[in-house]
Amino acid sequence: MSTLASQIVTLKIDGKDCGARGDETILEVARQNGIEIPTLCHFDGLSDIGACRLCLVEVKGSPKLFPACTTLVTEGMEVLTTSERLRRYRVQILELLFTERNHVCSVCVSNGHCELQDLAVKLGLTHVRLPYRYPRLAVDATHDRFVQDDNRCVLCQRCVRVCDEIEGAHTWDVAGRGIESRVITDLSEPWGSTESCTGCSKCVHVCPTGAIFEKGKASGEMVKRRFVAELAAKRESRDE
Amino acid sequence: MTAEDLNELVEKELEANRGFTHSINVCMAAGCLSSRADQAMDAIKKELKAKGMDKQVRVRPVGCMGLCAAGPLVEIRDAAGNSEVMYQGVTPENAPELVASVGKAPVQSLVCDTSIPFFTRQVKVVLENCGKIDPERIEEYLAADGYRGLFKCIFEMTPVQVVEEVTKSGLRGRGGAGFPTGLKWSTVAKAPGKQKYIICNADEGDPGAFMDRSILESDPHRVLEGMAIAAYATGANHGYIYCRAEYPLAVKRLKNAIRQAERLGLLGQEIMNTTFNFTVEVRLGAGAFVCGEETALIHSIEGKRGTPRPRPPFPAQSGLWGCPTLINNVETFANIAPILRKGGEWFAQIGTEKSKGTKVFALAGRVNNTGLIEVPMGTTLREIIYSLGNGIPDGRKFKAVQTGGPSGGCIPEQYLDMGVDYDSIAQVGSIMGSGGMIVMDETSCMVDVAKFFMEFCKSESCGKCIPCRVGTSQMYDMLCKITDGTGTLEDVIMLEELSDLLKSTSLCGLGMTAPNPVMTTLRYFRHEYTAHIEEGKCPAGVCNAAGKVAEEVRA
Numbered sequence: 001m002s003t004l005a006s007q008i009v010t011l012k013i014d015g016k017d018c019g020a021r022g023d024e025t026i027l028e029v030a031r032q033n034g035i036e037i038p039t040l041c042h043f044d045g046l047s048d049i050g051a052c053r054l055c056l057v058e059v060k061g062s063p064k065l066f067p068a069c070t071t072l073v074t075e076g077m078e079v080l081t082t083s084e085r086l087r088r089y090r091v092q093i094l095e096l097l098f099t100e101r102n103h104v105c106s107v108c109v110s111n112g113h114c115e116l117q118d119l120a121v122k123l124g125l126t127h128v129r130l131p132y133r134y135p136r137l138a139v140d141a142t143h144d145r146f147v148q149d150d151n152r153c154v155l156c157q158r159c160v161r162v163c164d165e166i167e168g169a170h171t172w173d174v175a176g177r178g179i180e181s182r183v184i185t186d187l188s189e190p191w192g193s194t195e196s197c198t199g200c201s202k203c204v205h206v207c208p209t210g211a212i213f214e215k216g217k218a219s220g221e222m223v224k225r226r227f228v229a230e231l232a233a234k235r236e237s238r239d240e
Numbered sequence: 241m242t243a244e245d246l247n248e249l250v251e252k253e254l255e256a257n258r259g260f261t262h263s264i265n266v267c268m269a270a271g272c273l274s275s276r277a278d279q280a281m282d283a284i285k286k287e288l289k290a291k292g293m294d295k296q297v298r299v300r301p302v303g304c305m306g307l308c309a310a311g312p313l314v315e316i317r318d319a320a321g322n323s324e325v326m327y328q329g330v331t332p333e334n335a336p337e338l339v340a341s342v343g344k345a346p347v348q349s350l351v352c353d354t355s356i357p358f359f360t361r362q363v364k365v366v367l368e369n370c371g372k373i374d375p376e377r378i379e380e381y382l383a384a385d386g387y388r389g390l391f392k393c394i395f396e397m398t399p400v401q402v403v404e405e406v407t408k409s410g411l412r413g414r415g416g417a418g419f420p421t422g423l424k425w426s427t428v429a430k431a432p433g434k435q436k437y438i439i440c441n442a443d444e445g446d447p448g449a450f451m452d453r454s455i456l457e458s459d460p461h462r463v464l465e466g467m468a469i470a471a472y473a474t475g476a477n478h479g480y481i482y483c484r485a486e487y488p489l490a491v492k493r494l495k496n497a498i499r500q501a502e503r504l505g506l507l508g509q510e511i512m513n514t515t516f517n518f519t520v521e522v523r524l525g526a527g528a529f530v531c532g533e534e535t536a537l538i539h540s541i542e543g544k545r546g547t548p549r550p551r552p553p554f555p556a557q558s559g560l561w562g563c564p565t566l567i568n569n570v571e572t573f574a575n576i577a578p579i580l581r582k583g584g585e586w587f588a589q590i591g592t593e594k595s596k597g598t599k600v601f602a603l604a605g606r607v608n609n610t611g612l613i614e615v616p617m618g619t620t621l622r623e624i625i626y627s628l629g630n631g632i633p634d635g636r637k638f639k640a641v642q643t644g645g646p647s648g649g650c651i652p653e654q655y656l657d658m659g660v661d662y663d664s665i666a667q668v669g670s671i672m673g674s675g676g677m678i679v680m681d682e683t684s685c686m687v688d689v690a691k692f693f694m695e696f697c698k699s700e701s702c703g704k705c706i707p708c709r710v711g712t713s714q715m716y717d718m719l720c721k722i723t724d725g726t727g728t729l730e731d732v733i734m735l736e737e738l739s740d741l742l743k744s745t746s747l748c749g750l751g752m753t754a755p756n757p758v759m760t761t762l763r764y765f766r767h768e769y770t771a772h773i774e775e776g777k778c779p780a781g782v783c784n785a786a787g788k789v790a791e792e793v794r795a
Binding site for chain 2 (some may be wrong): 022072177181
């Protein structure tokens with residue numbers, strides 16, 4: 001039986017003819033062909049969960065929208081990555097994110113190096129029309145080298161996945177439901193007293209915002225290094 | 241167990257029944273139990289013993305008889321099983337007169353009139369045994385043609401034929417979305433893989449809905465038989481019933497039923513001495529509404545956090561532990577045995593063109609006869625509410641009926657003559673859902689109703705995707721503002737915008753359908769929103785809109 005990986009499919013993304021393997025996602029194929037789709041929860045080298053909904057695209061013949069990060073390409077598919085409708089939804093989703101927690105860029109360690117900020121600029125979000133929720137959230141600075149700040153968290157779960165899938169420690173997870181959801185370390189213990197954390201700093205560097213950062217950084221000083229994707233690629237090639 | 245063994249068991253059961261001149265059936269489902277039906281039954285038993293009638297009259301604890309509003313219900317049946325009289329509101333103190341009346345003139349003050357439309361207009365397929373058999377004794381289910389469908393499948397049909405029969409019946413998923421059951425079964429049957437699973441979704445969480453609970457409490461073997469037939473048809477050998485922990489009685493009866501069926505070789509290894517194996521386990525939910533969503537439910541069974549994941553892949557291809565998995569709702573499985581026993585064509589005769597069979601509804605809210613009803617698809621809302629439900633209490637005016645729980649919408653008066661099926665309900669902006677039906681009259685404020693359901697969705701959102709997590713919270717805050725009298729017309733526009741966003745971009749069905757109550761109330765009762773905002777008053781007199789508060793202060 002032929003596997004998905006051995007199938008060659010052709011499809012159109014934004015009118016451009018693309019060729020791909022059957023086990024590739026719309027996002028992967030789009031990026032190979034120089035077509036940018038905004039993402040937030042996606043991170044090269046980690047599994048995809050389709051949570052942020054920013055990469056939703058239109059597929060001809062279906063009224064439904066599809067997350068590009070988890071939808072596999074199929075033969076003859078016609079994908080539209082930008083439309084007025086998609087642009088509107090993406091801006092609205094960002095708007096919701098900005099109202100959810102306390103994203104005050106000017107005093108954030110990640111100011112200028114923040115993926116949420118970059119997305120807002122790229123998608124043209126100039127102001128927020130919804131009321132800010134201003135929740136009062138704690139900052140966990142119990143770890144020797146790192147700080148976790150719920151005020152900046154967008155719940156993309158990159159930290160959860162990198163810790164579980166790459167480091168193998170599974171220190172991070174999500175607790176609570178709905179708007180009360182929070183990332184936690186171990187069984188909601190202070191990060192500094194967790195037993196499973198190896199101090200590898202991968203979570204720090206995959207975090208898109210200033211929600212997890214190194215101690216000693218002032219506003220705008222926290223620049224994240226993207227070594228995790230290379231690490232994952234190396235592991236994959238070793239497994240093969 | 242062979243066919244002969246089964247017949248022997250049935251014969252023994254019928255023989256035992258023939259020894260009694262009458263049977264007193266006492267409802268032992270959660271509704272009647274909560275109004276002391278168990279004490280009434282004990283009192284009746286004691287009275288029978290005292291009168292020396294316990295050899296002629298049998299007391300039988302049974303499942304739901306439907307008219308929960310009038311509970312506890314007690315029915316007296318003759319030796320042949322025909323109903324002689326039904327009593328309502330029976331207390332332990334009524335036991336002497338009730339026992340004295342057996343076989344004689346009924347106690348007039350307690351009689352529940354069974355000639356009313358509530359009883360006569362129902363067509364019972366799923367609930368055919370409810371209120372008639374003791375749910376804790378497999379013998380009674382067997383005597384009511386139980387497990388005959390499974391027998392027929394295993395000995396007379398191939399798995400392909402079973403799937404064909406279900407396809408022919410036109411049965412659609414009773415969990416709410418109405419996906420064709422036969423198609424789902426054939427997808428799982430065709431999916432490659434040695435290990436497959438059957439899951440019964442009994443995580444009924446809609447406020448005001450109790451169809452699945454009643455079926456599980458009143459006739460648990462029917463669900464097990466449906467699952468076993470599904471396992472035979474799809475090639476699965478293990479099944480899970482994911483039941484919410486808030487249904488302790490249903491769980492107890494299910495576990496008891498599984499034990500009994502295993503003892504008789506109707507479940508477990510080498511069923512009926514064939515090579516067909518099927519074991520069933522009960523898994524309890526921990527109180528999350530979102531775990532009724534199939535992918536979240538699978539995560540929960542796997543021991544993970546109950547959050548949905550994007551589909552495809554659908555569970556039929558990659559479900560529990562990555563294996564092909566068939567997930568159906570309790571009511572769907574409960575329809576299977578009669579379909580196999582009587583044939584798909586028989587089933588397809590009931591209902592409308594695109595929605596076959598019957599549907600069980602939990603009738604609740606401002607209606608005289610609250611309870612459980614089963615009607616053919618296509619029955620009009622007017623008939624359900626005014627005929628079976630006997631109208632609105634105190635002669636008040638009907639305003640809307642809410643179907644499908646927090647995922648559904650409010651259907652106004654102009655659609656009362658609409659026949660209820662999957663497609664017509666979807667056309668007016670609501671969904672069939674699992675079958676909850678909440679009737680509202682002029683004393684219900686539609687903005688308040690929308691707020692209630694939005695609060696529910698907000699606290700039951702899993703928090704994984706942004707539109708649902710933050711959107712429901714923002715929408716709830718806006719609805720609070722409007723009911724407080726501090727809302728603006730911009731809020732209404734924003735509500736519409738967010739409704740569209742949630743519907744189009746949420747990850748799972750919970751978020752996609754969460755705006756339905758808001759969208760339908762905005763569509764049909766917009767004037768109530770504007771009354772709150774512009775006039776500062778609540779037309780139904782429910783909300784403390786600012787204007788009203790000011791008036792009270794002045795007075």
